[in-house]
Amino acid sequence: MADPLIIKICGIKTPELLDATIAAGADMVGFMHFPRSPRHVDIEPLAELISACRGRIESCVVLVNPDNSCVAEVAALGPDWIQLHGPESPHRVEAIRAEAGVEIMKALPIGSAEDVAEVASYAAIADRVLLDAKPPKGADRPGGLGDSFDWGLLQGLDPETAFMLSGGLNPDNVAEAIRRVRPMGIDVSSGVERAPGEKDKRLIEAFIRNARMAG
Numbered sequence: 001m002a003d004p005l006i007i008k009i010c011g012i013k014t015p016e017l018l019d020a021t022i023a024a025g026a027d028m029v030g031f032m033h034f035p036r037s038p039r040h041v042d043i044e045p046l047a048e049l050i051s052a053c054r055g056r057i058e059s060c061v062v063l064v065n066p067d068n069s070c071v072a073e074v075a076a077l078g079p080d081w082i083q084l085h086g087p088e089s090p091h092r093v094e095a096i097r098a099e100a101g102v103e104i105m106k107a108l109p110i111g112s113a114e115d116v117a118e119v120a121s122y123a124a125i126a127d128r129v130l131l132d133a134k135p136p137k138g139a140d141r142p143g144g145l146g147d148s149f150d151w152g153l154l155q156g157l158d159p160e161t162a163f164m165l166s167g168g169l170n171p172d173n174v175a176e177a178i179r180r181v182r183p184m185g186i187d188v189s190s191g192v193e194r195a196p197g198e199k200d201k202r203l204i205e206a207f208i209r210n211a212r213m214a215g
């Protein structure tokens, strides 16, 4: 039997929403630690949110091109995962993985066949890769924009490469994405919000319900 689909809800900011996301059946939650994001969480509330996950759900902190002190500060809070969502090189990903001592998910922007060809070098060193839409030129952040990419590009990916899919997923398109792309997991942020940074419990429930039916 195939492994169950991993569902990650990203950009959780409050304990109340964390509880609702766990109750809705998510496997993993993401917390943004990146001040330019409308979902940014400071270190103190981040520590509380990570603690509240223990034994209930996997926690993941999303960082963008972090320096060593940021990695150390976040790793000390004991998340299960750190997601690197910036232009980190394979060498930098390896160094952060060794420094942090937690599992590393590397997000990769996909907009062309060349981007797909880059995936293998990261899949070899990260614990997991997450494929996201390439942000438009001039975007103020590298993700969380609600944009999807051409899933057909993934036909160029080595079929042995396990990956999570993100970028513009929502309750209406998640079932089709799962059926077409066959990812090991899915990740959503904007698609379960009523406004940037404002998660909607009902959209989270609908997203998870539709994903489970398809997965």
Ligand SMILES: O=C(O)c1ccccc1N[C@@H]1O[C@H](COP(=O)(O)O)[C@@H](O)[C@H]1O
Pocket: 010, 011, 030, 032, 034, 036, 037, 038, 039, 062, 064, 085, 132, 141, 142, 143, 144, 145, 146, 147, 166, 167, 168, 169, 187, 188, 189, 190, 191
């Ligand atoms: O959410 C953000 O603001 C963000 C900022 C910087 C890097 C990543 C960010 N979000 C991640 O982007 C993907 C896709 O999000 P969406 O569903 O298209 O809105 C997801 O992993 C978010 O966690």
